[in-house]
Amino acid sequence: xxxxxxxxxxxxxxxxxxxxxxxxxxxxxxxxxxxxxxxxxxxxxxxxxxxxxxxxxxxxxxxxxxxxxxxxxxxxxxxxxxxxxxxxxxxxxxxxxxxxxxxxxxxxxxxxxxxxxxxxxxxxxxxxxxxxxxxxxxxxxxxxxxxxxxxxxxxxxxxxxxxxxxxxxxxxxxxxxxxxxxxxxxxxxxxxxxxxxxxxxxxxxxxxxxxxxxxxxxxxxxxxxxxxxxxxxxxxxxxxxxxxxxxxxxxxxxxxxxxxxxxxxxxxxxxxxxxxxxxxxxxxxxxxxxxxxxxxxxxxxxxxxxxxxxxxxxxxx
Amino acid sequence: xxxxxxxxxxxxxxxxxxxxxxxxxxxxxxxxxxxxxxxxxxxxxxxxxxxxxxxxxxxxxxxxxxxxxxxxxxxxxxxxxxxxxxxxxxxxxxxxxxxxxxxxxxxxxxxxxxxxxxxxxxxxxxxxxxxx
Amino acid sequence: xxxxxxxxxxxxxxxxxxxxxxxxxxxxxxxxxxxxxxxxxxxxxxxxxxxxxxxxxxxxxxxxxxxxxxxxxxxxxxxxxxxxxxxxxxxxxxxxxxxxxxxxxxxxxxxxxxxxxxxxxxxxxxxxxxxxxxxxxxxxxxxxxxxxxxxxxxxxxxxxxxxxxxxxxxxxxxxxxxxxxxxxxxxxxxxxxxxxxxxxxxxxxxxxxxxxxxxxxxxxxxxxxxxxxxxxxxxxxxxxxxxxxxxxxxxxxxxxxxxxxxxxxxxxxxxxxxxxxxxxxxxxxxxxxxxxxxxxxxxxxxxxxxxxxxxxxxxxxxxxxxxxxxxxxxxxxxxxxxxxxxxxxxxxxxxxxxxxxxxxxxxxxxxxxxxxxxxxxxxxxxxxxxxxxxxxxxxxxxxxxxxxx
Numbered sequence: 001x002x003x004x005x006x007x008x009x010x011x012x013x014x015x016x017x018x019x020x021x022x023x024x025x026x027x028x029x030x031x032x033x034x035x036x037x038x039x040x041x042x043x044x045x046x047x048x049x050x051x052x053x054x055x056x057x058x059x060x061x062x063x064x065x066x067x068x069x070x071x072x073x074x075x076x077x078x079x080x081x082x083x084x085x086x087x088x089x090x091x092x093x094x095x096x097x098x099x100x101x102x103x104x105x106x107x108x109x110x111x112x113x114x115x116x117x118x119x120x121x122x123x124x125x126x127x128x129x130x131x132x133x134x135x136x137x138x139x140x141x142x143x144x145x146x147x148x149x150x151x152x153x154x155x156x157x158x159x160x161x162x163x164x165x166x167x168x169x170x171x172x173x174x175x176x177x178x179x180x181x182x183x184x185x186x187x188x189x190x191x192x193x194x195x196x197x198x199x200x201x202x203x204x205x206x207x208x209x210x211x212x213x214x215x216x217x218x219x220x221x222x223x224x225x226x227x228x229x230x231x232x233x234x235x236x237x238x239x240x241x242x243x244x245x246x247x248x249x250x251x252x253x254x255x256x257x258x259x260x261x262x263x264x265x266x267x268x269x270x271x272x273x274x275x276x277x278x279x280x281x282x283x284x285x286x287x288x289x290x291x292x293x294x295x296x297x298x299x300x301x302x303x304x305x306x307x308x309x310x311x312x313x314x315x316x317x
Numbered sequence: 318x319x320x321x322x323x324x325x326x327x328x329x330x331x332x333x334x335x336x337x338x339x340x341x342x343x344x345x346x347x348x349x350x351x352x353x354x355x356x357x358x359x360x361x362x363x364x365x366x367x368x369x370x371x372x373x374x375x376x377x378x379x380x381x382x383x384x385x386x387x388x389x390x391x392x393x394x395x396x397x398x399x400x401x402x403x404x405x406x407x408x409x410x411x412x413x414x415x416x417x418x419x420x421x422x423x424x425x426x427x428x429x430x431x432x433x434x435x436x437x438x439x440x441x442x443x444x445x446x447x448x449x
Numbered sequence: 450x451x452x453x454x455x456x457x458x459x460x461x462x463x464x465x466x467x468x469x470x471x472x473x474x475x476x477x478x479x480x481x482x483x484x485x486x487x488x489x490x491x492x493x494x495x496x497x498x499x500x501x502x503x504x505x506x507x508x509x510x511x512x513x514x515x516x517x518x519x520x521x522x523x524x525x526x527x528x529x530x531x532x533x534x535x536x537x538x539x540x541x542x543x544x545x546x547x548x549x550x551x552x553x554x555x556x557x558x559x560x561x562x563x564x565x566x567x568x569x570x571x572x573x574x575x576x577x578x579x580x581x582x583x584x585x586x587x588x589x590x591x592x593x594x595x596x597x598x599x600x601x602x603x604x605x606x607x608x609x610x611x612x613x614x615x616x617x618x619x620x621x622x623x624x625x626x627x628x629x630x631x632x633x634x635x636x637x638x639x640x641x642x643x644x645x646x647x648x649x650x651x652x653x654x655x656x657x658x659x660x661x662x663x664x665x666x667x668x669x670x671x672x673x674x675x676x677x678x679x680x681x682x683x684x685x686x687x688x689x690x691x692x693x694x695x696x697x698x699x700x701x702x703x704x705x706x707x708x709x710x711x712x713x714x715x716x717x718x719x720x721x722x723x724x725x726x727x728x729x730x731x732x733x734x735x736x737x738x739x740x741x742x743x744x745x746x747x748x749x750x751x752x753x754x755x756x757x758x759x760x761x762x763x764x765x766x767x768x769x770x771x772x773x774x775x776x777x778x779x780x781x782x783x784x785x786x787x788x789x790x791x792x793x794x795x796x797x798x799x800x801x802x803x804x805x806x807x808x809x810x811x812x813x814x815x816x817x818x819x820x821x822x823x824x825x826x827x828x829x830x831x832x833x834x835x836x837x838x839x840x841x842x843x844x845x846x847x848x849x850x851x852x853x854x
Contacts, residue, residue, distance in 0.1 A: 043658035044658070045527065045655050045656065045658070047523060054665075054667075055667055058663050058665065058666040058667060059666065059667050059669070060666040060667060060668040060669075060672050060676075061666075061672070062666075063663035063666065065661065065663055066661060067658070067661045068655035068656070068657075068658055068661040068662055068663075069655075069661070069662075069663045069664065070522075070523060070526050070655060070663075070664040070665050071664065071665030071666070072519050072522050072523065072546065072549050072665055073519070073545060073546065073549060075515070076515065076516060076519035076546065078516075079481075079511065079515070079516035079517075079519035079520045079523065080519050080520070080522060080523035080526075081523060082481075082509060082511075082516075082520050082523065083479060083481055083509065083519065083520030083521060083522065083523025083524035083525075083527065083531075084523040084524060084526065084527035084655060084656070086479045086481065086507040086509045086520065086524055087478055087479050087507070087523075087524040087525075087527035087528065087529045087531075087656065088527065088656055089507050090478040090479050090505075090506045090507040090529060091478060091528075091529055091656065093505060093506075093507075094478070094505060094506075096529075097656070098528065098651075098654060098656050098657035098658075098659075099657065099658060099659055102658050102659070104656060104658055121512060121513060121516070122512075122513075122515070122516050122519065124512070125511055125512030125513070125516055126516075128512070129509065129510070129511075
């Protein structure tokens with residue numbers, strides 16, 4: 001496992017995901033992907049579901065990847081990587097590997113669309129079969145690539161193009177699906193949440209290094225603040241990520257073997273949820289007097305979840 | 318940037334199965350003409366970050382948070398024998414002018430500031446805010 | 450090292466067992482499959498081979514057919530020999546990935562046991578699934594009996610993996626009628642079969658991480674057409690390779706396959722065009738009709754895609770009346786075989802009186818008598834010099850006569 005030390009050391013890593021891609025300026029996907037693929041010295045085979053990352057990093061005749069990469073469709077990133085991993089196992093058993101001296105690891109990237117929704121079956125199947133791979137969900141809480149439609153990862157009150165704020169609606173009515181816990185319940189040896197926050201680059205890189213080197217299916221749910229669909233200025237991506245953690249809207253934790261939860265970061269001063277919601281245009285309508293109750297609901301849900309995590313950690317489950 | 322004319326091949330010369338090789342010389346990490354590293358998104362910008370080497374402390378936050386892998390580093394060894402990354406420049410072909418690097422730069426007077434695209438970098442350094 | 454399976458000179462296998470043995474002998478590296486009637490026994494037999502040590506590749510028991518084909522594509526792109534099996538609903542579920550597989554030029558082999566498509570639900574044999582996937586860019590081979598299912602599956606690997614082709618291949622066999630009907634099959638011994646199929650030669654393998662490659666890029670308006678044209682050309686150019694492989698297979702087995710199979714067609718006034726198990730039934734009907742003085746013959750495209758329109762037109766030259774029999778619900782027009790044959794004849798400036806019959810849907814029995822009736826009707830057209838029967842008729846359909854003009 002690659003040891004993640006100081007950032008000054010980590011920044012010596014030859015970057016395996018290059019620029020020249022067409023992701024939005026300030027896109028958090030790229031920050032997360034760069035950290036994940038650079039968190040290991042092993043060779044990588046990567047699969048990606050249709051979505052912002054795939055569409056922007058492989059527009060014929062250009063590719064932004066320094067590693068082998070495959071995109072098949074929207075709902076089969078996990079199945080694709082499972083196939084590649086099975087081929088690796090078969091060739092190893094038959095002693096027909098292409099390079100005996102290289103270790104190859106398998107990573108799949110999917111947006112919240114390709115992971116929470118349409119790709120869920122394929123992910124669940126691949127994890128249940130125990131393939132040795134890491135699945136990273138790049139969660140920007142909507143189908144950003146197609147113009148910001150809601151997904152099951154969209155939180156309550158969010159304005160999306162299919163749950164728009166309007167005269168008689170306040171936006172998304174459903175709660176965000178708790179995919180991290182669902183994946184932990186699958187019995188993955190390692191599951192974690194991560195975010196590209198200014199204080200949390202090391203948390204993300206360490207978790208990626210650990211997840212890649214762990215044998216078996218591992219899952220990282222990475223919140224990816226989306227400047228285009230969450231409606232904030234491109235330069236504020238990292239700040240929004242920080243706010244998500246400081247308000248406990250997105251707690252950073254990891255679960256080993258499905259039943260040992262560790263909280264990785266406790267904000268010294270838990271900020272009120274208004275700080276996080278107020279910084280994003282997609283929630284601006286919640287600050288109207290008739291919608292204030294949604295902010296209260298938000299705070300309640302955040303507090304309850306934070307409390308639940310702490311109790312689980314204390315109980316050692 | 319639209320696809321350069323010399324990349325626009327005919328039906329009989331497209332890449333087999335639309336498969337793109339990353340390197341033309343994998344040994345020496347020379348990226349192929351199909352690699353976006355050799356593309357440019359500079360025309361996306363209206364303002365650009367200018368790097369002030371004098372003020373930089375090489376914390377490398379800009380390197381880790383740049384979505385476009387713009388920061389060019391040089392590996393140096395510090396006094397305690399540990400290797401660390403020294404920022405030596407910005408790849409302006411790949412920079413979209415998002416401004417994240419300026420936001421995350423932690424120095425009291427920032428080592429990275431946004432300037433309009435048309436301003437010369439040397440000029441920009443002369444205009445740098447001074448310590449009061 | 451996989452164990453050798455001692456085979457007799459003549460085995461009694463149904464189509465599923467024949468296909469499963471062919472997959473085993475090809476030493477497939479990854480099989481990712483999901484069970485569906487009537488192809489389930491292929492998956493089960495393969496699992497038994499694996500459990501008994503006759504297979505040393507990986508067998509990924511995926512959670513759906515969509516994931517089956519997706520895992521096959523991921524594995525093939527990774528760089529090794531890949532195969533799977535399915536039918537009807539499963540085939541329909543993976544149709545999206547079929548296009549993705551052929552677009553990436555990955556030589557995957559799939560044995561499809563043809564079954565009707567719901568609704569209403571039916572598990573029996575007809576060719577609706579074959580017709581569904583015909584434009585997906587795969588090569589399609591048609592097997593009429595277990596021997597052919599075995600032979601063509603072995604040929605499929607050679608054809609698909611050839612440097613000049615590099616396309617995925619499907620071998621089709623009728624559900625239950627071939628897949629579950631045991632007949633005598635003369636297999637090749639393991640070492641001969643593998644020698645014929647040969648070692649897998651990878652092209653752009655992802656697992657050769659020293660030379661990383663990107664699969665599945667997006668091509669927009671300025672590129673997509675060129676890529677699709679290139680792919681289509683590869684399919685059209687695969688005819689000579691298919692013929693070469695068939696010729697080589699004849700040397701190894703003594704059995705010769707052709708792009709187009711015919712039966713007593715040389716001097717025929719009347720011809721029937723059909724594929725699948727009914728072809729053999731039709732052979733008996735042709736013999737009977739000839740006894741009664743009708744000069745009738747049969748034609749079958751052994752290779753359905755790419756469609757051998759030149760050979761079809763050539764073989765049908767001089768035939769006065771042709772009936773195309775389609776084993777799939779046509780849903781609003783004439784059946785696919787009718788359309789392909791009509792196109793083939795028109796392309797060569799030939800003509801015949803063409804009619805269409807729909808038969809055998811959902812495993813409906815089609816007997817020698819039924820086909821004899823079709824022959825007699827088609828003969829009426831030949832005698833009259835013009836079409837005197839309906840354009841589209843239905844064989845063995847219970848109820849008042851249904852036809853379209």
